[in-house]
Amino acid sequence: xxxxxxxxxxxxxxxxxxxxxxxxxxxxxxxxxxxxxxxxxxxxxxxxxxxxxxxxxxxxxxxxxxxxxxxxxxxxxxxxxxxxxxxxxxxxxxxxxxxxxxxxxxxxxxxxxxxxxxxxxxxxxxxxxxxxxxxxxxxxxxxxxxxxxxxxxxxxxxxxxxxxxxxxxxxxxxxxxxxxxxxxxxxxxxxxxxxxxxxxxxxxxxxxxxxxxxxxxxxxxxxxxxxxxxxxxxxxxxxxxxxxxxxxxxxxxxxxxxxxxxxxxxxxxxxxxxxxxxxxxxxxxxxxxxxxxxxxxxxxxxxxxxxxxxxxxxxxxxxxxxxxxxxxxxxxxxxxxxxxxxxxxxxxxxxxxxxxxxxxxxxxxxxxxxxxxxxxxxxxxxxxxxxxxxxxxxxxxxxxxxxxxxxxxxxxxxxxxxx
Ligand SMILES: O=C(O)/C=C/C(=O)CC(=O)CC(=O)O
Ligand SMILES: [Ca+2]
Ligand SMILES: [Mg+2]
Numbered sequence: 116x117x118x119x120x121x122x123x124x125x126x127x128x129x130x131x132x133x134x135x136x137x138x139x140x141x142x143x144x145x146x147x148x149x150x151x152x153x154x155x156x157x158x159x160x161x162x163x164x165x166x167x168x169x170x171x172x173x174x175x176x177x178x179x180x181x182x183x184x185x186x187x188x189x190x191x192x193x194x195x196x197x198x199x200x201x202x203x204x205x206x207x208x209x210x211x212x213x214x215x216x217x218x219x220x221x222x223x224x225x226x227x228x229x230x231x232x233x234x235x236x237x238x239x240x241x242x243x244x245x246x247x248x249x250x251x252x253x254x255x256x257x258x259x260x261x262x263x264x265x266x267x268x269x270x271x272x273x274x275x276x277x278x279x280x281x282x283x284x285x286x287x288x289x290x291x292x293x294x295x296x297x298x299x300x301x302x303x304x305x306x307x308x309x310x311x312x313x314x315x316x317x318x319x320x321x322x323x324x325x326x327x328x329x330x331x332x333x334x335x336x337x338x339x340x341x342x343x344x345x346x347x348x349x350x351x352x353x354x355x356x357x358x359x360x361x362x363x364x365x366x367x368x369x370x371x372x373x374x375x376x377x378x379x380x381x382x383x384x385x386x387x388x389x390x391x392x393x394x395x396x397x398x399x400x401x402x403x404x405x406x407x408x409x410x411x412x413x414x415x416x417x418x419x420x421x422x423x424x425x426x427x428x429x430x431x432x433x434x435x436x437x438x439x440x441x442x443x444x445x446x447x448x449x450x451x452x453x454x455x456x457x458x459x460x461x462x463x464x465x466x467x468x469x470x471x472x473x474x475x476x477x478x479x480x481x482x483x484x485x486x487x488x489x490x491x492x493x494x495x496x497x498x499x500x501x502x503x504x505x506x507x508x509x510x511x512x513x514x515x516x517x518x519x520x521x522x523x524x525x526x527x528x529x530x531x532x533x534x
Contacts, residue, residue, distance in 0.1 A: 117518055120208045121216040122226065124155035129513055129522020131155070132208050133390075135201060136346070136381035136523070139185055140232040148184040148235050153381055153524075154208055156229050163225040169207060169214065172199040185239050186345075186382070190461040193327045194342045201386055234380035236287045238324060238462040243280040243376070244452060245320070245352055245368075245466035247271075248443040250396075252471035255483045260360060272400060275443035275451050280352070280466065281373035288379050288526045292353055294504060294533045295374035299357035311533035312355035314488065315502040318469040319420050319479035319510060321438055322350040323445045324382050325463040329453050337408050337450035341385065343459065344445060347414075347438075349379040349510045349526035350466050356482055356501070378464070379510070379526035387521050391415045391514040395444045405454055406447050413439040416523075418470060418512045420479075424497050425505025431494040434484060436470050436477040438512070504532040 120132040130136065130153035140151045140158050151158040164170065165181040174196035175181075180189040189196070207215045215221060247253055250267070257266030270276065286292075294315055298307045326345045329335050335343055352372060359371025395411040416438035423430035443451075448465055469479040478484045481501055485492055488500035502508065507529040513522035 118205065119210045120154060121210045122154050122157055122208060126518070127520065128155050129520050129524050131519045132205055133516065133519050134383060134387050134521045135204055136383045136387070137186055137189075137237065138380045138382065139235045139237045140227075141235065142227045142232055144233070150181050150183065150186055150189065151227075151232075152204055153229065157226045158229055158232050159204070159208070160225045160227060163221065164204075164207065167221055170200065170203055172203060174199045175203070185462070186237050187239050187462040190238065190324065190326045190345050197326070197345060197384060198386060201384065234287060234289070236285065236378070237380060237382055238464070240282040240285055240462055240464050241460050243282040243285060243464045243466070244277050245280045245372075245468060246275050246277040246443065246448050247468040248275050248441045248448065249468055249471045249479065250442045251440065251473055252469040252479055252483065255471065255478065259482065259487050273402065274406070275448045277448070277452070277468075278367045280368075280376065282464070284373055285376045285378060285464065286528075288377055288528070290377065290528060291531045292375045292377070292528045293531045295355050295358065295370065296533050297355060297358035297370050298361055300361040307361060312357055313501070314356035315530060316354045316356050316481045317420065317502070317508045318352040318354055319418055319434065319436060320350040320352050320469055321347050321416070321418075321467050321512065322378065323347055323449065323465040323467070325449070325459045325465065326461060328459040328461055328463065331458040332456040334453040334456060335450055335459075337406055337446055340446035340449040343449055344385055346382040346384040347388065347445075347523075348382055349512050349523050351377040351508065351510060351526055351528060352466055352469070353377065353528070354480065354482075356487070375528070377526055377528045379523050381524050383521060383523055388414045388416070388514065390516055391521065393439055396442055398442070402447070406451060408444065408446060411444055413441055413444060414514065415439050416512050416514050418510065421509045422494060422499065423507040423509065424494050424499070425503055427495070427497070429495060430507070430509060433492060433494070434476060434478055436472045436479055438467075438470060440470055440472045440477070441467055502530050504530050506530050
């Protein structure tokens with residue numbers, strides 16, 4: 116029999132008892148931020164569960180990590196504590212456990228309707244790195260930016276490359292994004308222009324949330340890298356393609372990326388995703404030993420992007436992809452990140468890179484979907500080459516199990532005009 120909660124959860128919910136993603140929320144305006152897990156249409160307040168002494172296992176009974184306004188302290192405790200929290204919460208929320216089910220007072224205090232809460236960024240992000248791990252995305256961008264002969268640089272197949280992103284401009288889903296201004300260069304010998312970006316794009320990504328991290332100078336073994344990843348979120352690496360293509364040679368992404376990055380509020384744990392683990396693509400050539408994993412796995416997570424065009428009621432699906440298209444796994448990314456001795460810290464964020472699949476309907480950004488604006492997309496009565504002011508971009512992600520989902524909810528943002 117599948118595990119069931121006493122909290123009513125509709126069959127299409129992203130948040131059944133099998134999921135229990137972690138976030139930070141305010142139960143009402145003015146109240147202090149606190150950790151919670153999503154269960155159906157409710158958020159379970161972990162600060163009240165902790166106050167009630169219900170985290171009684173060896174790792175969490177003496178900890179005040181659930182009284183914190185972010186999850187960093189909990190992340191630093193590592194996998195044994197994460198597993199204990201999940202087991203405690205699955206037990207407390209299950210249909211046949213009376214402790215919370217039959218305690219009206221505690222239920223009233225700790226179960227808050229999701230419609231009433233404000234979700235915040237769940238972690239303090241010290242450092243944000245964005246990888247480039249979909250071969251399809253790398254090839255398509257390469258053809259457009261560098262020409263078909265050199266579409267993918269030879270190093271790409273030997274190491275998961277990345278750029279250092281900007282953590283200060285990472286915002287939680289629902290935050291508006293102001294169209295960036297910057298320099299662009301139309302073509303040929305014309306001088307550069309300055310103004311609002313004319314090629315504003317989204318990038319469909321996910322990101323790994325780092326747990327305990329490592330000491331400076333001590334790399335993480337690729338086969339132990341999984342223990343350093345708490346979970347995954349949806350991530351939109353908004354990109355201004357005109358600013359990017361003019362500025363980023365030879366040093367890489369800068370102002371074309373750093374004006375905003377949106378993440379979903381719920382961190383879905385790797386433990387919840389384990390039933391959806393699948394083989395990662397075969398890597399050819401074989402990676403060097405420090406990147407060779409005993410078990411190389413991805414997760415089967417269906418991803419979808421919708422655009423709600425300015426002034427319209429309905430949104431249109433513009434692409435459908437899957438996390439399992441990634442060539443480099445998140446554990447290889449993490450191991451590679453630390454191989455030179457670089458230290459990761461609790462709450463660091465590792466973007467996967469744009470997740471494009473092989474078919475044009477599965478490309479992960481407008482640059483690819485419209486082939487740099489050459490083939491506009493039709494969206495119910497209107498068309499788009501790139502994003503316009505007032506457009507809202509909505510990502511969703513979900514793994515479908517036998518009679519239940521493990522989902523991420525949504526990650527959305529609306530474009531506001533440049534000031
Ligand atoms: O092909 C390039 O030169 C750059 C592509 C990107 O936009 C970089 C990036 O954000 C990586 C990714 O999302 O996969
Ligand atoms: Ca990116
Ligand atoms: Mg960005």
